[in-house]
Amino acid sequence: DRPVLWLLGDQLNPDLDALADAGSVLLIEAHGFADRKPYHAHKLTLVFSAMRHFRDDLRERGHDVTYLRADSFGEGVAEFLDDRPDARLRLMRPASHGAADRLRELVADRGGSLELLDNELFWTTPADWREWAGDRDASESGPEPLVRADGTAERTFRQEGWYRHVRRETGVLMDGDDPVGGEWNYDDLNRETPPDDWEPPERPRFEPDELTRETHAWVRERFDTWGTDSLDAFAWPVTREEARAALDAFVRDRLPSFGRYEDAMVTGEPFLSHSLLSPAINLGLLDPREPVRAVEAAYEDRGVEPGAYDPAADPAGGGSGATTLDAFAEGAGSADGDADLPPVPLNAAEGFVRQMIGWREFMRHVYREAMPALAEANRLDQSRELPPAYWDGDTEMRCLSEAVDHVREYGYAHHIERLMVLSNVALIYGADPADVNEWFHLGFVDAYHWVTTPNVVAMGSFGTDVLSSKPYAASGSYVNRMSDHCASCPYAVSRTTGEGACPLNALYWDFLKENEETLRGTGRMGLMYSHVDDKDESEWAAIRERAAAVREMAADGTL
Ligand code: FAD
Incomplete structure (x- = not known):
């Protein structure tokens, strides 16, 4: 009997080699994960609509497809194996850390077997990475964790x-x-x-076609979602064509x-x-x-x-x-x-x-190598809750309200908004990297654990130095140089302290000062710390006062 290829919701490609020798295909639409957190409605619509279109596309191409809707993968697998106890299941290695073992166990618990195949949907393989990075598997007890408990990396990659x-x-x-x-x-x-x-x-x-509209209506009814209620701005491709x-x-x-x-x-x-x-x-x-x-x-x-x-x-x-x-x-x-x-x-x-x-x-391999510690890495020991403006977009800060509005409306913001506004503000404000990661994961249509985690925790929050030697921290002058936001912002980008000064400026300097012990010696921070050294005590007092006021307003939702 030919094997059954189980494809996950992020493996929706009809031209996979793995499909060639599959007798049939299993797709399980599991819903439980989205009951636990308020995902963007467009993200859930996109994933579920793409899965449903993929089911129809595969059937049109002549594949025998079992499509199950369940609360969890466990429930779906049980239902499938009840019906086909002798099926030999195959799965392309999931991108998410730990998922391969979890799914294999789940199938084994129900009396089935699961064979893992290489994931064709990345260009480079773990072996390609090892060829470049070398083997970390030197000690007899296996490799040390790449990211240590304090967030420092045992090895760094560029x-x-x-x-x-x-x-x-x-x-x-x-x-x-x-x-x-x-x-x-x-x-x-x-x-x-x-x-x-x-x-x-x-x-x-x-x-959006009829199927996407139906899916969106169901998503809105079935889940507590975040982001726009309307489908008007939804224009993402949902099929391979x-x-x-x-x-x-x-x-x-x-x-x-x-x-x-x-x-x-x-x-x-x-x-x-x-x-x-x-x-x-x-x-x-x-x-x-x-x-x-x-x-x-x-x-x-x-x-x-x-x-x-x-x-x-x-x-x-x-x-x-x-x-x-x-x-x-x-x-x-x-x-x-x-x-x-x-x-x-x-x-x-x-x-x-x-x-x-x-x-x-690169991010995919760093994630593979650095999990599970990567998800918890918090080298700067930051613990503040994300300001409410990240959820409601309600802030006078032009750069932040614009970027958050893009996410609320489209589940999308481009790279520089993600890095230099959304994660930068969270970084210099002092937000907990794991919370920031969760926010990105819920809000973006392209977010999956393997891709947000290295981008948000390592790159954006400097939770670890595994992939960069300095944090991507910036003051208002970066935003002013790269955008037209500051011209229409009520905060003055030219000022650091006092009421009405650009919040990014005081937060930035205060962040450098607060994290001096960790950051001064790292990589390329010399120039920044020479500016820190130029400031006298009265300047620092004013910066601290403004930063404290900004943090308070941000936390209250009045910034
Ligand atoms: P373009 O600017 O057109 O870039 C082309 C392609 O390059 C993208 O489609 C993407 O596939 C790839 N790419 C570029 N940079 C990266 C990167 N750093 N990591 C992975 N792929 C990259 N990307 C995601 O796919 N999902 C995420 O959840 C995600 N979260 C991010 C969070 C933060 C804090 C940061 C700084 C970056 C994040 N990125 C994420 C990376 C990048 O911002 C997005 O891939 C990109 O903005 C997607 O829009 P685009 O397709 O128009 O990209």
């Missing part, structure tokens, strides 16, 4: 080295042994903010300006030129190799020198105007069409590739 290794191994954007263009990194070209009159290409919209169209749309329209404005924040523009592909990639609807290869191919066809294309000076820079699936299907792939498309500067292509094969793959 993304840049990994990224170059993977570029070499995969040959992506390589010219023999050298990176295309001669440099590995063009980030110095990727820090511009667009002029006021520049309009980003329109976000591709995949209108839509995900492919989303990728085409990105490569056609947004990729040319992706690099240059990658770090910018603009009021009223949540998406700018970001790819918006993480929800589809993390569900498995896209294989991570696809966007990378598509961007590489676009660079081969339409590539220009780093920085050689200015989207703000291009009247057609707003993209093809095709914003529905049908319009893309008509226009996509036509050779003539390509001639009219804006060029792809190398800094855009390289920037995107680094996000994918550098950061995304």
Whole structure:
């Protein structure tokens, strides 16, 4: 009898090799997890709708699919094995820590067996990682935990080295042994903010169909959710076909300006030129190799020198105007069409590739290696509860209210809002990293434990130094440089102390001072501490007073 392939909700790809020798497929829609916390309604809608569409897609492709809805995986597996006690179950290794063992046990407890397969939906494997990082398995009793109880790492990893290794191994954007263009990194070209009159290409919209609408209505009734009640802003791809169209749309329209404005924040523009592909990639609807290869191919066809294309000076820079699936299907792939498309500067292509094969793959392996301690890591010993503004968006701080509103409305905020506003404010305010992690996990449509945990706990909260030698902490001047928020904010970014001063400024200096013992000696903090040293006692007294007032207002919801 051929094995039954059990696919999880983030493994929704009909082209998996694992499907080729599966006799049938099992999908279990487990609901219990969402009873425990208020997830964003769009996130639950996305996951459940994508699973239901995937079921239908597989059936259309001729697969025999058992689709069960249950409170827990345990309940679903029991129901399945009652019906098919002799089934041989197979599962691609789940991305979530501990899930493989838990699921195997759960199947064994009910008299079944579960064989684990490699997870095809990451580009690099644990063996690839070991080849680069070396084996940590030296001692007889197994490896020491990578992250120690105090948050310090037994070993540290840097993304840049990994990224170059993977570029070499995969040959992506390589010219023999050298990176295309001669440099590995063009980030110095990727820090511009667009002029006021520049309009980003329109976000591709995949209108919710009947099944998505039904799923949303059920989600709203069945669970206590967070975020907008309406489905109006929901435009995420829920099928593989839509995900492919989303990728085409990105490569056609947004990729040319992706690099240059990658770090910018603009009021009223949540998406700018970001790819918006993480929800589809993390569900498995896209294989991570696809966007990378598509961007590489676009660079081969339409590539220009780093920085050689200015989207703000291009009247057609707003993209093809095709914003529905049908319009893309008509226009996509036509050779003539390509001639009219804006060029792809190398800094855009390289920037995107680094996000994918550098950061995304890197984070996955760091997570694998550093769990379970990573989830609890709290090197700076921070313990404040997240301010209520993270839930209701109710704050006068422009940068924070804008970013939180994006999350409430779309379950999405782009990378710089996540890192330099949402997690930065939590960091310098002193929030507990595990709480911040939970907030991201509940609120974002692309959030899964394997990806939020390294991003939020390690990168954003500096709960451990496993992947960076200094915290991503910033004052108001960073936000002012990278956004247009400060101009319309009632707080004065030019001031640090006293009423009306930008809250980020006092929090930032106070954070550095409070954590001096841990941070002064680490990595690249020398310059920052030279500024700390320049301040006299009266300045510190005023900073502390303002920081205390800001924290109090934030906690009261009156900031
Ligand atoms: P783009 O800017 O277009 O980037 C392209 C792709 O690169 C993304 O789709 C994503 O697949 C990948 N990528 C880029 N950076 C990372 C990264 N650091 N880790 C993993 N993948 C990356 N990403 C998630 O997928 N889920 C999360 O829950 C998540 N939480 C985050 C929390 C914090 C505090 C931070 C700083 C980052 C987080 N990220 C997360 C990473 C990154 O911000 C998102 O992947 C990205 O914003 C998704 O939007 P996009 O598809 O438009 O990305």
